[in-house]
Amino acid sequence: MSVLTALARVKATQEGRAQRLVSMRHTYLSERPLVVIPLRMAGETAAPLAFMIGSNPAAPTLLVAHQPRDRALRFRFLADVADQILPYIESCCATPEIITTKSGEELVSYGDAPQLIVPNGGGATFLRLLGRSTRFRQIEGPYAVPENVPLLGRWLTWFAARAEQPGSANLLSMTSVLSAHWATGQSGLEDANLAALLGWIDPPAGLSGAAAAALAEDPLHSPPAGPATDPGFDNEELKPLMDAHDAAIDDRAREVTAERLEQALRLQLEPTWRSMWRAIELLEKLPPGASVAARWGRDRADFSWFAGNLAEAPPQARRDAAVSAVRTLLKRERALEEFDAQRAFDDPWVMAEHRLVGNACHATVLEADPTRTVTGSGSRKTLRPSIRVQITDEAFVATVGEKYSCVERPKQAATVIDIDSDTVELELSGGMGRKLVPELGSVPEAGDRIGFARFSPSSGHPMPSLPPREETPWTHGGPPPEWVPNEDDAQEEWS
Template sequence: MRALEHGEAVRIVRQRQVIIQPRAHIVTMLSMAGEDTSVHAVAIGRLGVPPQIKVVADPRRRDDQYELLRWLLPHFEAYYAQCRAEQTFPQLWVSSEGALGHLDTLADRLRFTDDADVQRLGELWTYAGERSPITGQQALISATSALRAHYATGQQETEDEHLGALLTWIAPPPGRDILAAVAMAEKHPMGAKTDPRFDADELQPAVELFNKARKDDDRRVQVFHAERIQQMIEGVIRPIYTATQAAMAILSRPEWLDNPALLPLAEEEAAQFAGFMEARDQGHRLPYHDSAKAAAFKIVARERTVDNVEAAFLRHDRAARERAVESGTVLRGTLVDRQKVRLAPRTFEYRMVLTTHQDSLHLRAGDEFWHLDDPKVCIRITEVERRGPFSWVSGIVEDGKRAAMELDIAAIFDFGPERPDWGGTVREFMQMGTRLAAPPWTHGDAVPAATPATRARPNDLLAAVEELVR
């Protein structure tokens, strides 16, 4: 509402929410209308570097399409090799979620072609594509999603997917109505598709003339129309590449504070990339569909990553913590009492009582909450009681008893989920591997033998069941 009132985007965080790798690659691709798995044109480069552009006059011809993809392969081979040498990870920036989906779809299709070079490119892109749905991943970044994590605009979230409109909200032209400026920005495509009117009025006739010249074997006319198509496409793809660069430049400004929560994400990304490339070196193929076991492992990894990323941001990102306090997933309370109670000789129990004015707390007896600023202290909730405008939360200290007794009365503390356990996924995989070594009969072809009943069957089954539930 404030952005709409002032006609300018509003910053919603002060700390950077994404990592920007020094050598991150900007990948801008356009597909032909009706050909979602094609690449009509590509612009590739880095922040502050002009793009290298390659255009195919008609990507429906497989040989021409493969020529463009082979042209891309050395760029990514060199970049991935450099990342491996530096023990870091590659990062690809695209303009929007639509462009991200286009690259992910291409990665799936290309690695099953009959051309070794194109197959290799598909494998390299698959790393970024498979990482894209993972919470906190830093391998494949959409410029629109990265900007939305830092700014709020006066339009709907779906409208923020147009990178040009989003940048207009962030840096509106002086002296102009913001909605009129956004409407002008939206006239230029910013995804993986060209404008339908442009396709019908300009591009399609040019492609038809190119194919006619090729059919007539008129090399001079063919080159003329190919260059004409290139000029048309460059007029579309260059602004998208430039807008992606602008988004990266905005997020690279020194005004954004460092975010320690991003450090473990970078380490995790580097470890995932190293494992992915080692598997390629060993000749392991990437299947089109995961097996049931592989899918189960990936689901577990995603769930664990969600918990770890949330815990990391709650400890180091002030905006994330404030949102969690507002929603009630983090307990922000004033310490009103702490006691050391003797239960038996040499046996003591440490108790704490906090008060909070939060209305929508998500906690109940038995939950464990950890001190977000002192990872040694953990309390187990024993009672939650509402007294007027305040909630009184009582708990027993499970870990960090000595540190808990040193906390100041009347001071305010934040309690939330346990600190991130980035190694927990590996341990859980080991447990799952042991359990899945012998699949249950429900997942096999063999049906277990029938077990004979030891009791006589009752005459009235319904009456017998009703008797059990009384």
């Protein structure tokens, strides 16, 4: 936790209301997100009990597995879930466009991408487990499942992978998104409770954040947001209703008990459904950061690629091979680095955190030489303006030869060429045009107040060269065998 975040938490406790950590929203919000609230069977990690799902706040769809332990009923229920999620995904493929890459390859690009929003991190984990337990199932043979179930599993696995990609917005955990934008007066563990978190951010009239959060922790007032249910509800309501459904002697009795079970689960899920849309409204009031749209563009590109290769590719492997695992890890590390930098360049509140620890600074331009040139190889002159600045942040210590990024002009770099007492001379490069005279406004002038950072919003680290799959070194297990999906892949012990 940073100093400013700790200060915001102290202030939230004093004022009884959550404090904003950022001045803008750093997460993309679709105009038509699909809210998914899953519940699972107690003691059965991958056994779905119910889903409340939909993209219309006024018309949620409730799906119930009346007996999750029954394999046939479970997969029939998952087929119903697929009937809700897959059409939503397909609707994002309505406007395909053919684009040509620099290498001349033609790719299909869709104008939109799906966005699933779950209440908390547990909901995202449950979707990942559900995807892994369904994507390997066979639609023919003795244990056949409905045709759309394996397809649902592959898509849920894709969403789970996107959730682990920093900056991605294809699968969002609402508590994580809210916690990234507001600081409360409670612990991080308590922030995982959606109702309590919202109690601090937007408490009801007449209540402080602490009082609203305490009220939200009462399971009778605010049932858990899933995927686990309240033990009291399990013992006092759910178990008797499921036992009665199992003991029904005819269709009429089974129908009555099913209606009672559905009503009980609806009452458990509706408060969370309302909280989800209330949270979405709060986030929509924040202006989006400048880099949000570009990150969503990468989400759309990944969606377009996966959708275009879905029919020909096998289900995702249970475990990545060594080379693909390293490649995935490197991509996520670079994405996290870029996401943190982009948030700071977009938002002065986030940049203040970096200034506090000496990773960024504000400076005042004392003098500028916008037409300065240097002579490179072959006696060719290159435009390299210089500016002398006075750095105002005590935590920032400049070093000769160090290279910074300009906050106001992210495409422009500044290299320290001289330090004299309390002033620093910087050589500028990039973002000024191709001539020996800089474009208007591309070079700071005397009196300007500008910022510099030791990081850049675009990663300058190229991906290292990795060996092809067939040349995996022995230290990493050697070349992996060709993976062929089978039914046993879905029988893994859940954890």
